Amino acid sequence: MAPTQSTTNKGANFNCASGLVKISPAVSQALSQGKAVVALESTIISHGMPYPQNLKTAKEVEAIVRENGAEPATIAILDGMPCVGLTSEELERLATLGTKCQKTARRDIAHVVGIPVFVTGGIGGVHRYGENTMDISSDLTELGRTPVAVISAGVKSILDIPRTLEYLETQGVCVTAYKTDEFPAFFSGQSSCKAPCRVNSPEDCARLIDANLNLQLGAGILIAVPIPEKHSAVGSVIESAIQRSLKEAxxxxxxxxxxxxxxxARVNELTGGASLASNIALVKNNALVGAQIATCLAQLRQPKVTCSKL
Structure with missing residues (x-):
């Protein structure tokens, strides 16, 4: 759920926002017109998948967002400058550099420029044995202080899902599941953890986000979308690979x-690529749902025109 940092950008064509953030012309125009914009992470490009699947997936995800009425805004830090919206050349640069890029922290760049919807694969969480190691993703703290709605496939089962949900509750984060009563576990739609609440449509999600913004509660919203059923059939195989990978780690x-x-990476090796295929499928599905939510939200937040009698 993080942007990545590269030091190889060669003068991309962006508009500047107060000289601190560069916004692509397409994203800038959409924001100024009150149109739907969906923020996308770049870590999935550099650290989530191998080349060339990462580049192909990044372009397909952006296309899905556009096809569903929203403007994609992939976020990365290039030459020390936070950039919101990347060119095809910059996407390819991140994809080919891969893990040579550095993962960065603060997840609220989207909020800084006024994008309320952020799509990712799965958020970080409390690591297993986190009660001893205190290894807890900063995603959770950021959700507690940034009013952005994060659309994800829940939490990876490599993490401690019950403790992650408890931590999110402590941070005051609204956690809801999309069209399900069970909190999804990334590669699987089931985690044996009941979702705190449920939403059944993009319109429901938009109203929830709108209320959170209007009330200025200050915390984010996590909307957990289960992986499509046809791609979760290998869940038991993946879970077995996860347990082996955890031991190796x-x-x-x-x-x-x-x-x-x-x-x-290890789970992908052990499953013969099945986990990568599932990962790509869920990211695309999240992009679809996120774009639908962002479009509904943009319509909901359009200025209301009132008429008076003369």
């Missing part, structure tokens, strides 16, 4: 922000 003392990339 402990044996090799792989911790911190190096753990998740290692686990995802």
């Amino acid at each position: 402990r044996d090799k003392n792989i911790t911190g922000n190096a753990q998740t990339p290692f686990l995802l």
Whole structure:
């Protein structure tokens, strides 16, 4: 759920926002006109998938967002400048650099420029044995202080899902599941954890986000969308690979922000690519749902015109 940083950008064509953030012309125009915009992470490009699947997926995800009425805004830090909306060349640069890019923290760049909807694969969480290691993703703290709605496939089962949900509750984050009563576990629609609440349509999500913004509660919203059923059939195989990968990570003392990339890569190896196919499918589905939500929200927040009798 993070932007990534690269030092290889060569003068991209962006508009500047107060000289601190560069916004692509298409995103800037959409924001100024009150149209739907969906923020997209770049970590999935650099750290989530191997090349060339990462580039192909990034372009397909952006296309899905556009096809459903919203403008995609992939976020990355290039030459030390937060950029909102990337060119095809910049997407390719991130994809080819891969893990040579550095993962960064603060997740609220989208909020800074006024984008209320952020789509990702899965958020970070409390790592297993986190009660001893205190290894907790900053995603959770950021959700507690940034009023952005994050659309994800829940929390990866490589993490401690019950403790993650408890931590989100402590942070005051509204957690809801999309068209299901059970909180999804990334590769699987089931986690054995009941979702705190449920929403059944993009319109429901838009009203929830609108209320949160109007009340100025200050915290974010997590909308957990289960992976499409046809892509979750290999869930038990993936879960077995996850357990083996977790043991290998402990044996090799792989911790911190190096753990998740290692686990995802190892799980993909053990499942013969099945986990990567599922990952791509859920990201595309999240983009579809996120764009629908953003479009409904933009319509809901359009200025109301009132008429008076003369």
